[in-house]
Amino acid sequence: xxxxxxxxxxxxxxxxxxxxxxxxxxxxxxxxxxxxxxxxxxxxxxxxxxxxxxxxxxxxxxxxxxxxxxxxxxxxxxxxxxxxxxxxxxxxxxxxxxxxxxxxxxxxxxxxxxxxxxxxxxxxxxxxxxxxxxxxxxxxxxxxxxxxxxxxxxxxxxxxxxxxxxxxxxxxxxxxxxxxxxxxxxxxxxxxxxxxxxxxxxxxxxxxxxxxxxxxxxxxxxxxxxxxxxxxxxxxxxxxxxxxxxxxxxxxxxxxxxxxxxxxxxxxxxxxxxxxxxxxxxxxxxxxxxxxxxxxxxxxxxxxxxxxxxxxxxxxxxxxxxxxxxxxxxxxxxxxxxxxxxxxxxxxxxxxxxxxxxxxxxxxxxxxx
Amino acid sequence: xxxxxxxxxxxxxxxxxxxxxxxxxxxxxxxxxxxxxxxxxxxxxxxxxxxxxxxxxxxxxxxxxxxxxxxxxxxxxxxxxxxxxxxxxxxxxxxxxxxxxxxxxxxxxxxxxxxxxxxxxxxxxxxxxxxxxxxxxxxxxxxxxxxxxxxxxxxxxxxxxxxxxxxxxxxxxxxxxxxxxxxxxxxxxxxxxxxxxxxxxxxxxxxxxxxxxxxxxxxxxxxxxxxxxxxxxxxxxxxxxxxxxxxxxxxxxxxxxxxxxxxxxxxxxxxxxxxxxxxxxxxxxxxxxxxxxxxxxxxxxxxxxxxxxxxxxxxxxx
Numbered sequence: 102x103x104x105x106x107x108x109x110x111x112x113x114x115x116x117x118x119x120x121x122x123x124x125x126x127x128x129x130x131x132x133x134x135x136x137x138x139x140x141x142x143x144x145x146x147x148x149x150x151x152x153x154x155x156x157x158x159x160x161x162x163x164x165x166x167x168x169x170x171x172x173x174x175x176x177x178x179x180x181x182x183x184x185x186x187x188x189x190x191x192x193x194x195x196x197x198x199x200x201x202x203x204x205x206x207x208x209x210x211x212x213x214x215x216x217x218x219x220x221x222x223x224x225x226x227x228x229x230x231x232x233x234x235x236x237x238x239x240x241x242x243x244x245x246x247x248x249x250x251x252x253x254x255x256x257x258x259x260x261x262x263x264x265x266x267x268x269x270x271x272x273x274x275x276x277x278x279x280x281x282x283x284x285x286x287x288x289x290x291x292x293x294x295x296x297x298x299x300x301x302x303x304x305x306x307x308x309x310x311x312x313x314x315x316x317x318x319x320x321x322x323x324x325x326x327x328x329x330x331x332x333x334x335x336x337x338x339x340x341x342x343x344x345x346x347x348x349x350x351x352x353x354x355x356x357x358x359x360x361x362x363x364x365x366x367x368x369x370x371x372x373x374x375x376x377x378x379x380x381x382x383x384x385x386x387x388x389x390x391x392x393x394x395x396x397x398x399x400x401x402x403x404x405x406x407x408x409x410x411x412x413x414x415x416x417x418x419x420x421x422x423x424x425x426x427x428x429x430x431x432x433x434x435x436x437x438x439x440x441x442x443x444x445x446x447x448x449x450x451x452x453x454x455x456x457x458x459x460x461x462x463x464x465x466x467x468x469x470x
Numbered sequence: 471x472x473x474x475x476x477x478x479x480x481x482x483x484x485x486x487x488x489x490x491x492x493x494x495x496x497x498x499x500x501x502x503x504x505x506x507x508x509x510x511x512x513x514x515x516x517x518x519x520x521x522x523x524x525x526x527x528x529x530x531x532x533x534x535x536x537x538x539x540x541x542x543x544x545x546x547x548x549x550x551x552x553x554x555x556x557x558x559x560x561x562x563x564x565x566x567x568x569x570x571x572x573x574x575x576x577x578x579x580x581x582x583x584x585x586x587x588x589x590x591x592x593x594x595x596x597x598x599x600x601x602x603x604x605x606x607x608x609x610x611x612x613x614x615x616x617x618x619x620x621x622x623x624x625x626x627x628x629x630x631x632x633x634x635x636x637x638x639x640x641x642x643x644x645x646x647x648x649x650x651x652x653x654x655x656x657x658x659x660x661x662x663x664x665x666x667x668x669x670x671x672x673x674x675x676x677x678x679x680x681x682x683x684x685x686x687x688x689x690x691x692x693x694x695x696x697x698x699x700x701x702x703x704x705x706x707x708x709x710x711x712x713x714x715x716x717x718x719x720x721x722x723x724x725x726x727x728x729x730x731x732x733x734x735x736x737x738x739x740x741x742x743x744x745x746x747x748x749x750x751x752x753x754x755x756x757x758x759x760x761x762x763x764x765x766x767x768x769x770x771x772x773x774x775x776x777x778x779x780x781x782x783x784x785x786x787x788x
Contacts, residue, residue: 173575173578223773224769224772224773227772227773227776228776229574230504230505230506230574230578231727231772231776233506233578234506234723234724234727234768234772235768235769235772235773237720237765238724238765238766238768238769239765239769241720241761241762241765242761242762242765242766242769244761245758245759245760245761245762246762248758249758249759249762371716375582375586378579378582382579386575424597425593425594425596425597425608425609425610426594426597431590431593431594431609432590433590434586434587434589434590434593435586435587435590435591437583437586438582438583438584438585438586438587438590439583439587440583441579441580441582441583441586442565442580442583442584442587445569445572445576445577445579445580445583446565446568446569446580449572449573449576
């Protein structure tokens with residue numbers, strides 16, 4: 102496959118190096134040792150990394166819709182929730198299905214795609230900001246429905262326990278040091294998520310250069326010109342929307358399995374959707390590496406930097422202050438909000454944009470001035 | 471049954487008036503700049519905190535004298551309206567104005583960012599208001615807004631339908647504000663300039679209209695309406711919460727879309743309609759389904775009649 106060969110030639114060493122480093126990290130958590138020595142507290146970076154991998158999948162899903170195809174969608178959490186609850190229904194003891202992780206992993210994206218198709222088919226012809234509102238509304242409707250259909254979803258309690266993936270005994274034992282099964286499960290999730298994420302990145306970058314990927318970009322840039330060239334806007338948009346929804350469903354399946362519960366439906370609210378959008382804006386809309394960077398930065402801030410800063414703040418204030426401003430996690434919306442505003446003003450292409458988007462944005466700025 | 475229907479009609483009408491006032495802020499900005507000012511609901515929320523803080527500072531509560539209450543209420547309304555207007559204007563100047571020529575996504579995302587910042591400020595404000603005026607609980611908990619109007623039933627104590635002075639205030643004051651807005655837009659020079667700018671900004675500029683000034687006036691008026699609405703809403707609901715802007719803002723935006731975004735009478739119609747739907751769905755379907763019902767209506771309207779009930783079909787400007 103010549104595409105694959107040029108692909109590997111083009112990506113160079115960086116992603117491969119990152120992949121290798123991440124693959125050996127659980128066995129030699131260097132950062133953990135260093136930070137534990139410095140702060141005296143175990144941070145469990147490998148656990149955070151699993152969350153980052155899963156969140157990255159979700160960010161890539163939204164990137165396919167918003168970044169590549171230019172469909173502004175503010176309700177990605179709805180498809181994430183579809184994936185998580187599909188996995189819940191298919192695997193928990195309450196239901197007769199109990200098909201386990203591997204089956205759910207195939208079916209959750211299907212349900213996500215179905216949701217995307219059903220929402221997208223009638224609404225994708227709407228103008229950009231109306232589509233944003235419809236998807237926002239859909240996200241809220243999904244959350245309320247999941248919350249209120251208590252017979253099916255167990256309402257605010259969520260469906261649990263979602264079982265860990267089944268693995269051959271040999272694999273399971275080799276992943277569990279000294280027979281510690283909980284570490285084995287964690288590592289299994291780590292590698293599964295890493296493999297799926299890597300495969301997704303490869304597929305998406307191949308897609309980017311494929312016929313349909315170029316059609317996405319053409320539509321995003323100029324719908325009229327693209328349709329004159331024989332691209333069917335409705336079909337291509339629906340493909341991007343459905344594809345993104347399927348990927349979000351897959352991320353939801355991983356999320357529920359990793360948490361061992363679907364979590365309460367209120368987790369999947371508007372703010373969650375916006376957090377994912379935040380990742381893309383910070384990393385760079387339309388850029389795969391940007392989405393990964395954004396996901397890492399955002400979760401890194403929430404789970405590593407924010408607790409560290411809170412501890413520093415508490416030490417500086419001398420003791421345990423219960424004041425609302427003394428906990429750094431209460432500042433997070435100011436931090437994210439400011440990041441969004443500043444990025445839009447100074448670097449609308451994001452921190453690590455794809456070269457194409459960066460060029461386009463600077464072109465339009467020159468045109469405007 | 472008839473009593474219930476009449477009562478819900480009244481509740482829907484009062485709620486709808488508040489939605490309509492907030493919706494006007496969304497629709498006016500959208501009419502001119504074609505972007506959804508996501509931060510508008512949070513300007514509404516912070517204005518309510520201004521009124522709450524004023525009430526606390528003046529020591530107003532249901533036991534104050536009638537003169538103090540009337541003066542305090544008037545002061546709250548003026549202060550919150552001025553605050554809402556100026557805050558909205560400031561946000562436009564600092565955040566949105568530099569992005570006028572940027573791609574459409576930029577102001578929208580910035581507005582979401584501003585909304586987050588304001589919500590966080592509201593959270594801190596709630597924490598500080600407690601420090602200053604006492605009262606326990608968490609910073610994030612809803613704050614009680616003093617009941618400044620007597621809670622008597624105007625229809626007599628035996629009537630099955632409750633009509634309180636605050637209902638009359640909400641409906642009456644909203645009508646006055648809407649009439650005033652209609653007067654400004656319809657009959658003044660500024661209003662003419664606003665309508666011209668909404669129709670075609672560049673043509674308006676060619677005709678000698680100072681478009682920047684019109685936009686500033688739009689943000690000022692929209693914010694002031696939001697600030698005004700926040701006081702009467704807080705009086706009506708009797709609580710203030712840092713997330714009240716988010717949900718009410720979304721509902722108000724829905725109202726603006728239902729009526730036809732950019733259309734001023736449409737926003738009022740949409741607000742009233744949404745208020746009524748909300749009241750009846752709470753009564754007959756269940757309050758826990760409220761957001762699903764309202765956003766469901768939003769989706770259906772956008773799919774089948776994207777221009778809204780009163781809007782003309784607006785083509786997307788490329």
